[in-house]
Amino acid sequence: MILSEVQIKGFRNFKDTTINFSEKSLIIGENDIGKSNLIYALRLLLDKGFSENDLIPNDNDFYIHENTQEFQIKLKFENVTDDCIRGKIGTYISNTDLLYLVYRGSKDINENRYEIFASHSGVNTELTSIPRSLYIKVLHLRYIQSSRDLFGYIQKEKKEILQATKNFIEVNHQPKKTDDDTTLTNIETLLNSANDNVKNLHFVKRATDTINVELEKLSIHHTNNKIAFDVFDVDTSKFTENLRLVSEIQESSLSLGGEGRSNQIYFALWASRNDLSIERDFEVCLYCIEEPEAHLHPHQQRKLANYLYEHARNQIIISSHSPQIACEFPPNSIIRLYNNVPDTKAANNGCGQPISDAILNFGFRLNILPAEAFFSSVVFLVEGVSEELLYKALAKANNIDLDKLNISILQVDGVGFEYHIELLNSLKVDWVIRTDNDIFKVPYSNPDRFRAAGLQRVINIYNTYVQNNTTLDTLIFIHEPEFRSIVSNTLTADLEAKLLSIKIQLETHNIYLANNDLENDLLNSALSAEIQNHYSSFIENSKIKMTKGKGTFMFSFLQNNSDKLNLLINSDLLNPLQKCKEIAEAKWL
Numbered sequence: 001m002i003l004s005e006v007q008i009k010g011f012r013n014f015k016d017t018t019i020n021f022s023e024k025s026l027i028i029g030e031n032d033i034g035k036s037n038l039i040y041a042l043r044l045l046l047d048k049g050f051s052e053n054d055l056i057p058n059d060n061d062f063y064i065h066e067n068t069q070e071f072q073i074k075l076k077f078e079n080v081t082d083d084c085i086r087g088k089i090g091t092y093i094s095n096t097d098l099l100y101l102v103y104r105g106s107k108d109i110n111e112n113r114y115e116i117f118a119s120h121s122g123v124n125t126e127l128t129s130i131p132r133s134l135y136i137k138v139l140h141l142r143y144i145q146s147s148r149d150l151f152g153y154i155q156k157e158k159k160e161i162l163q164a165t166k167n168f169i170e171v172n173h174q175p176k177k178t179d180d181d182t183t184l185t186n187i188e189t190l191l192n193s194a195n196d197n198v199k200n201l202h203f204v205k206r207a208t209d210t211i212n213v214e215l216e217k218l219s220i221h222h223t224n225n226k227i228a229f230d231v232f233d234v235d236t237s238k239f240t241e242n243l244r245l246v247s248e249i250q251e252s253s254l255s256l257g258g259e260g261r262s263n264q265i266y267f268a269l270w271a272s273r274n275d276l277s278i279e280r281d282f283e284v285c286l287y288c289i290e291e292p293e294a295h296l297h298p299h300q301q302r303k304l305a306n307y308l309y310e311h312a313r314n315q316i317i318i319s320s321h322s323p324q325i326a327c328e329f330p331p332n333s334i335i336r337l338y339n340n341v342p343d344t345k346a347a348n349n350g351c352g353q354p355i356s357d358a359i360l361n362f363g364f365r366l367n368i369l370p371a372e373a374f375f376s377s378v379v380f381l382v383e384g385v386s387e388e389l390l391y392k393a394l395a396k397a398n399n400i401d402l403d404k405l406n407i408s409i410l411q412v413d414g415v416g417f418e419y420h421i422e423l424l425n426s427l428k429v430d431w432v433i434r435t436d437n438d439i440f441k442v443p444y445s446n447p448d449r450f451r452a453a454g455l456q457r458v459i460n461i462y463n464t465y466v467q468n469n470t471t472l473d474t475l476i477f478i479h480e481p482e483f484r485s486i487v488s489n490t491l492t493a494d495l496e497a498k499l500l501s502i503k504i505q506l507e508t509h510n511i512y513l514a515n516n517d518l519e520n521d522l523l524n525s526a527l528s529a530e531i532q533n534h535y536s537s538f539i540e541n542s543k544i545k546m547t548k549g550k551g552t553f554m555f556s557f558l559q560n561n562s563d564k565l566n567l568l569i570n571s572d573l574l575n576p577l578q579k580c581k582e583i584a585e586a587k588w589l
Helices: 035-046 083-092 150-172 174-199 202-218 236-241 259-274 298-311 323-328 353-365 368-375 385-397 417-426 453-465 470-483 493-507 518-523 528-535 539-548 550-568 572-588
Strands: 002-011 014-020 024-028 070-078 099-107 112-119 139-144 246-249 252-255 284-290 316-319 334-340 343-346 378-382 407-411 430-435 511-513
Touching: 002 035, 014 035, 024 035, 024 298, 024 323, 035 070, 035 099, 035 139, 035 284, 035 316, 083 099, 083 112, 083 139, 150 174, 174 202, 298 323, 323 368, 353 417, 368 407, 378 385, 378 417, 378 572, 385 407, 385 518, 385 550, 385 572, 407 572, 417 430, 417 453, 430 453, 430 572, 453 470, 453 493, 453 511, 470 493, 493 511, 511 572, 518 528, 518 572, 528 550
Parallel strands: 024 316, 024 334, 139 284, 284 316, 378 407, 378 430, 430 511
Antiparallel strands: 002 014, 002 070, 014 343, 070 099, 099 112, 246 252, 334 343
């Protein structure tokens, strides 16, 4: 069976949201967007570690943006064919193997209350109130929080895998069980002998005698009750429970160390235990894991993502802030939460084909840099590395804190904006673009004719991805044909005026067209003197050097002139950054 859909109404930051899940689901998004709240909603219905008091809703569980008196969490399960589930609540499972569980919290002046329902249809009028205890032993989740006590988790998982393996052998391999019983009897004899020998060590005997003398001074109870140093527990069942996990290196045993390795050991123990099919006959358990990447370097984060997806046999729901995990996880299993003020929504309703199609179309371009955009409030798309370097420095010089505002600046490595925009739209990530105002020669034209390639580029982006703007549509209809065939690669004053009218409207849709290109715009800005001084040459020579090695130029220039960037405070170059800042702040302020 699988949890396939969650509907949340009026709970915390979720007003009315439906989210699709897959067998392995990755929840991503900005901080404070509701990833933990989504998992907590699941736990209210499925975490068997919750006490009765935990289940009673708090006032802050109700929708935060309106005064609501009730909230509802509805879980839809598909393929409910497991005997352990059908044996407990089969009457609520449909003929098509569907099951709905619903938590409903309410409040009035006197108290907050909750009630749990089950149904085979999910229709509210067909819900039947049931006790949580009816299903929780056979259908539940295990929650692994981000601030986990790895040592405690490992100790618990270690005991459980030993017991699960022992049960598995008892049921399936009787000869091996007989061998183990014989071996345990021999171990018990050896443990008794070892303990006796330890007690006879002179320094141990002297230490115990001294302690017992002092204890007799304190109480008569110690006269006939002696203490001793005991190395091993001779009860073999307890002895095996307390086996240590150690690292064996060149026949030497070392205690386990390092949070990263402990994190990996925990997941290995958990996956191994869940490989023992005997447990799955009696329960269905989902796993919710917050930030599995904790303490791991990027390579191991990517490996862990692949490991959890391929080797975990239970349904798994992961929340993560790791771009490494996001870019390795199957795209049809990604749930990106975003702020659709004043509600939290899932892009394309969560797991499914739309995000998968967008990422597959993105193809080889998906790497760790674009994956950062999965977690952004807004992404500023620029053409190349020189623009990326300049705008990051320009943001710093103008006190626009990109990381605080959750803004990413990404280069598209040319003019391939469409692939990036499609991906960002599928993830419901806002975007701003800036591109060069290229004017190219029309191929094979005689006499030479030119076209406004940059303008055509941004108009195509507007027509494909942006809501219609009547004023802009009219301007494009009237003026755009004039830019398809131009006599010169320098625009006339009339064409410049028409271009400006279109640019102004495009900027209302976060699309910015350069006056020329980055190099010429800088040379025509208040930084012109600094650029010439940097090269000790004329403008024309500076332009040649800038275009020959754009990234190298920009890096060297910024290394020596970043303190001069405040000269661009009134430049058009700054406008796209300011727009990014406005969008990011509007999401939270």
